[in-house]
Amino acid sequence: MSTVAVIPGDGIGPEVMAEVLKVHAVVEDVFGTGLKTEVLPYSADWFLEHGDVEIDIQAIRRDHRAVLLGALGDARIPDNRHAIRVIGGLRQQLELGVNLRPVRLRTLRHCPLKHVNAVEDVDLVIVRENTEDVYVGVGGTVRGGSPGHVAMEVGVHTRWAVDRVVTAAFELARSRRRRLTLVDKSNAMPSAGPLWQGRFRAIAASYPDVECDHLYVDAAAMELIRDPARFDVVVAGNLFGDILSDEASMLAGGLGVAPSASYNPDDTDFAGVFEAVHGSAPDLVGTGRANPLASVMSYSLMLDRLGLRAAHAAVERAVDEVLCGDLLTPDLGGTARTDEVGDLICRAV
Amino acid sequence: MSTVAVIPGDGIGPEVMAEVLKVHAVVEDVFGTGLKTEVLPYSADWFLEHGDVEIDIQAIRRDHRAVLLGALGDARIPDNRHAIRVIGGLRQQLELGVNLRPVRLRTLRHCPLKHVNAVEDVDLVIVRENTEDVYVGVGGTVRGGSPGHVAMEVGVHTRWAVDRVVTAAFELARSRRRRLTLVDKSNAMPSAGPLWQGRFRAIAASYPDVECDHLYVDAAAMELIRDPARFDVVVAGNLFGDILSDEASMLAGGLGVAPSASYNPDDTDFAGVFEAVHGSAPDLVGTGRANPLASVMSYSLMLDRLGLRAAHAAVERAVDEVLCGDLLTPDLGGTARTDEVGDLICRAV
Ligand SMILES: CC(C)[C@H](C(=O)O)[C@@H](O)C(=O)O
Ligand SMILES: CC(C)[C@H](C(=O)O)[C@@H](O)C(=O)O
Numbered sequence: 001m002s003t004v005a006v007i008p009g010d011g012i013g014p015e016v017m018a019e020v021l022k023v024h025a026v027v028e029d030v031f032g033t034g035l036k037t038e039v040l041p042y043s044a045d046w047f048l049e050h051g052d053v054e055i056d057i058q059a060i061r062r063d064h065r066a067v068l069l070g071a072l073g074d075a076r077i078p079d080n081r082h083a084i085r086v087i088g089g090l091r092q093q094l095e096l097g098v099n100l101r102p103v104r105l106r107t108l109r110h111c112p113l114k115h116v117n118a119v120e121d122v123d124l125v126i127v128r129e130n131t132e133d134v135y136v137g138v139g140g141t142v143r144g145g146s147p148g149h150v151a152m153e154v155g156v157h158t159r160w161a162v163d164r165v166v167t168a169a170f171e172l173a174r175s176r177r178r179r180l181t182l183v184d185k186s187n188a189m190p191s192a193g194p195l196w197q198g199r200f201r202a203i204a205a206s207y208p209d210v211e212c213d214h215l216y217v218d219a220a221a222m223e224l225i226r227d228p229a230r231f232d233v234v235v236a237g238n239l240f241g242d243i244l245s246d247e248a249s250m251l252a253g254g255l256g257v258a259p260s261a262s263y264n265p266d267d268t269d270f271a272g273v274f275e276a277v278h279g280s281a282p283d284l285v286g287t288g289r290a291n292p293l294a295s296v297m298s299y300s301l302m303l304d305r306l307g308l309r310a311a312h313a314a315v316e317r318a319v320d321e322v323l324c325g326d327l328l329t330p331d332l333g334g335t336a337r338t339d340e341v342g343d344l345i346c347r348a349v
Numbered sequence: 350m351s352t353v354a355v356i357p358g359d360g361i362g363p364e365v366m367a368e369v370l371k372v373h374a375v376v377e378d379v380f381g382t383g384l385k386t387e388v389l390p391y392s393a394d395w396f397l398e399h400g401d402v403e404i405d406i407q408a409i410r411r412d413h414r415a416v417l418l419g420a421l422g423d424a425r426i427p428d429n430r431h432a433i434r435v436i437g438g439l440r441q442q443l444e445l446g447v448n449l450r451p452v453r454l455r456t457l458r459h460c461p462l463k464h465v466n467a468v469e470d471v472d473l474v475i476v477r478e479n480t481e482d483v484y485v486g487v488g489g490t491v492r493g494g495s496p497g498h499v500a501m502e503v504g505v506h507t508r509w510a511v512d513r514v515v516t517a518a519f520e521l522a523r524s525r526r527r528r529l530t531l532v533d534k535s536n537a538m539p540s541a542g543p544l545w546q547g548r549f550r551a552i553a554a555s556y557p558d559v560e561c562d563h564l565y566v567d568a569a570a571m572e573l574i575r576d577p578a579r580f581d582v583v584v585a586g587n588l589f590g591d592i593l594s595d596e597a598s599m600l601a602g603g604l605g606v607a608p609s610a611s612y613n614p615d616d617t618d619f620a621g622v623f624e625a626v627h628g629s630a631p632d633l634v635g636t637g638r639a640n641p642l643a644s645v646m647s648y649s650l651m652l653d654r655l656g657l658r659a660a661h662a663a664v665e666r667a668v669d670e671v672l673c674g675d676l677l678t679p680d681l682g683g684t685a686r687t688d689e690v691g692d693l694i695c696r697a698v
Contacts, residue, residue: 077538111507114460134504139540145547151540155483159498165454185588187428193486195500200484221570221596225461226603241535243592247570254575315529 003036004302005064006087010044011280012290012338015071019292019342020068020299023315026346027303030199031311032261038064044074050093055086057093062155066271066302070295074281090129090273092335097161098168099130101245101300103252110253110332113225121229122251125176127169128241130262132161135238142349157192157237162199170264179232180204182299183220183240196237217244226246250276254262256291256331257323259298263305274298288337291329295317296345318348350536352385353651354413356435360629361639361687362419368641368691369417369648372664375695376652380660387413391541393423395653396431404435406442415620415651419644420639429441439622440479444508445611447480447517449650450594452601457670457682462574471600476518477590479611482511483617484587501519506541506586511540511548517614518558518584527656528581529553532589545586566593573597594659605680606672608647612654614659620654623647640678643666645694667697 006021008014010146025250027033042055043103060067067090072083089095105122107110116122138154166182173180182200186193197214204212213230215223217240224244228251245296249258255278263272276294284290297319322344330332336344355370357363376382391404409416416439421432427467454460454471465471471594487503504641515531522529531549535542546563562579564572566589572579573593577600585593604627612621625643633639646668652661671693677683678690685693 003356022433022589058353078688079539079542084536094643100479114463115461134534135537137539139503141540141544143545145389147508149544151506151544152487153504153506153538153541154488155502155504157500159431181360185591187433187609188484188591189488190428190486191500191503192502193428195498198494208679218591218595221592222599225596225599226361239537240592241569242534243589246567247574247596250571250574255571290557 002034002065003038003063003215005060005067006037006039008041008070009066009072009280010074011071011282012284013043013072013280015174015285015290016292016295017038017068019338019345020295022342023296023299023345023349026349027311027315030314031308032108033303033308035306035313036089037068041087042082043136043313044077045081047085048076050086050222052081052262055089057089059224059272060090061094065269065306068302069273069275071276071280072179075282081297088135091262092135094266094267095131096272097129097131097164098140098263098265099241100172100211100261101126101128101241101248102259103248105252106320110257110323113228114249116228117250124231124248125172125233125240126245126248127165127172127233127235128245129161129165129236129238131238132156132158133238155192155237155239157195159195159199163195163203164265166200166203169233170203170210173210173233176206177232178209179211179213181220181231181234182217182257183217183234183236183244184239185217188290189215192237220244221247224251245277246313253332255294256329257293259294259301261301261305271302274302282312288339289330290338291331292320292338292342296301297336314349315345318345321348351383351414352387352412354409354416355386355388356391356416356418357388358391358419358421358629359423360420360631361633362392362421362629364634364639364687365625365644366370366417366419366639368687368694369644372645372648372694372698373689375698376664379663379698380657382652382657382660384414386417386657390436392421392429393426393430396434397425401430401434404438409439410443410619410698414618416622416656417621417651418624419624420627420629424631426640432643434599437484439516440611441484443616443678444480444613445478445621447612447614448477448515448590449521449610450475450477450590450597451608452597454601455669459606459672462577462600465577470596473577473580473597474521474582475590475594475597476514476521476582476584477594478510478514478585478587480508480587481505481507482587504541504586504588506544508544510547511545512552513585513614515549515552518551519559522555522559522582526581527558528560530564530569530580532564532566532585533581533595534589541586569593573600574643580598594626600654602681604643605678606642606646608643608646610650610654612692620651622652637688638679639687640680640693641687642671645657645691663698664694667694670697
């Protein structure tokens with residue numbers, strides 16, 4: 001029997017995860033996936049109670065086929081160190097080097113841009129490297145607290161990780177509209193730039209059917225607004241992927257509909273970590289205004305990666321149907337509550 | 350007598366600079382600023398002819414009160430090393446630690462966002478640190494070209510530079526709507542984060558009249574689209590400021606109307622470097638489609654910083670008038686040519 005670890009986490013995490021579990025119960029009924037869920041307690045409360053302890057990430061990997069994560073973030077913990085501990089721990093210790101962040105518009109109403117007049121014009125996937133760059137925590141401080149204070153933050157990029165994520169991006173582009181844009185800042189990063197560009201070119205040779213493009217990250221941040229239709233698949237380092245995916249999510253309705261999948265392309269047993277791009281949104285807790293769709297869509301990405309194609313297709317169809325309707329949470333201009341949207345997805349599956 | 354160095358540069362640089370010089374001739378006639386201009390030859394052609402030589406930045410500083418820069422960028426020079434040489438050289442060697450990038454909407458027609466329904470909702474200034482971060486060129490490569498290739502890129506942040514830019518941002522906020530947002534990524538940058546946050550808090554104590562806000566850079570990239578009205582002044586490091594200012598420029602019509610000013614707050618003789626945020630746009634060269642307004646607006650920022658208030662006000666009024674009219678370049682939906690827009694500004698001054 002397979003189990004999926006569920007980490008509801010903080011803030012609206014438990015609220016949206018409750019809807020995912022309802023949807024999963026229906027999927028289970030209809031498709032008999034055989035996937036059981038097991039809730040893990042990691043949250044701000046748990047960390048405040050137990051102290052700043054390491055959690056056993058390898059045990060999570062051993063005991064589960066995937067992780068569904070709600071949200072982690074709590075103002076009581078400075079800079080959400082517990083979030084980095086859990087999310088960063090999973091990504092780095094399980095070598096989840098590929099982070100997929102699809103952005104697809106379902107109805108023009110949800111696009112904030114006046115000049116987008118076909119839903120097909122916003123249909124892109126950001127493929128973010130997920131383990132390196134400034135996220136390695138390498139750096140240091142000289143003369144901290146004095147007028148001579150110097151802080152250094154080191155972005156580390158290895159060919160090993162760049163190859164994995166660039167290859168995954170080319171594969172994905174091949175399965176889509178066959179266009180891949182590399183985003184970097186090689187004009188200001190003389191060390192990381194050549195590595196990304198060199199490996200991108202080298203790997204591109206194996207994908208002559210994929211059209212290649214390149215943008216500096218500042219230009220990419222602009223082009224996402226100016227002409228989203230130019231993007232199919234975008235590959236970027238961890239930091240730029242983080243920034244661009246939050247920005248891009250706005251083009252299709254915002255963080256309420258922004259899912260993500262983090263996986264290790266070489267791990268055939270463990271499917272990865274599936275989580276909404278949004279955070280714990282403390283201001284929405286208890287209001288019923290949280291949109292559960294980003295988490296439901298992340299769950300759907302998990303079904304896909306687990307090879308449960310029929311279940312995945314059914315959830316995708318249900319999400320499309322709900323997104324094209326009027327029963328939506330306030331972030332999408334509706335008045336529905338979190339659980340009403342969840343119920344609707346369940347009925348549509 | 351004072352002179353201003355003019356570096357037309359590459360691509361559309363000379364075309365838009367020609368319009369700035371026309372506008373300056375009128376300003377000179379009307380206001381008698383006494384500012385002469387002197388054209389400097391630095392461009393891709395010049396570098397290709399002379400080789401990758403250092404240029405004497407201090408001589409530029411000694412001989413001129415300011416620099417007006419068109420654009421630098423040419424596909425023949427990998428990663429535009431000459432652009433970094435000139436622009437980076439000016440910024441770093443002259444300690445132009447403050448980069449102002451104002452974004453102000455003049456007419457709703459130029460805003461791509463459906464939900465913006467008052468021009469006042471897009472009126473912000475990004476204050477970008479301009480000398481440090483990854484732009485210091487510190488980093489290195491281990492085992493380059495082999496499967497074990499590791500590239501490291503170091504962002505350097507000093508209290509000295511952070512204090513200068515944060516103080517400038519607070520001063521600016523005080524002269525505007527008194528709201529300042531710090532953007533960083535302290536949750537993933539344990540060294541740079543505390544420096545920026547600590548200094549921001551310390552300096553904020555001297556500005557109790559300014560409301561302070563903080564966003565992680567990924568959230569800021571989203572919020573610029575979701576709710577631009579929440580921003581008045583934004584302060585950020587060099588890399589994040591670069592990305593966010595390109596993105597933000599789109600909210601008011603794009604790079605065609607995005608000016609910038611780079612200055613050393615402690616240099617009372619030299620006003621700084623004034624340049625459009627856009628690049629050399631090789632595809633527009635010779636088409637007459639280049640928008641000269643970003644350069645004219647940068648020129649206007651120079652007049653302001655030189656204390657030429659009446660001339661500055663006249664150029665600002667002229668720009669506002671032109672932007673609210675119909676005679677505009679194609680990037681703003683018009684059919685006018687570069688020189689027609691320049692002529693219109695001249696008449697309006
Ligand atoms: C919580 C934070 C460290 C994280 C990141 O920056 O990776 C988040 O923004 C994300 O995108 O998943
Ligand atoms: C040319 C490039 C190095 C430069 C930068 O990144 O600073 C440009 O994008 C800018 O914003 O002025």
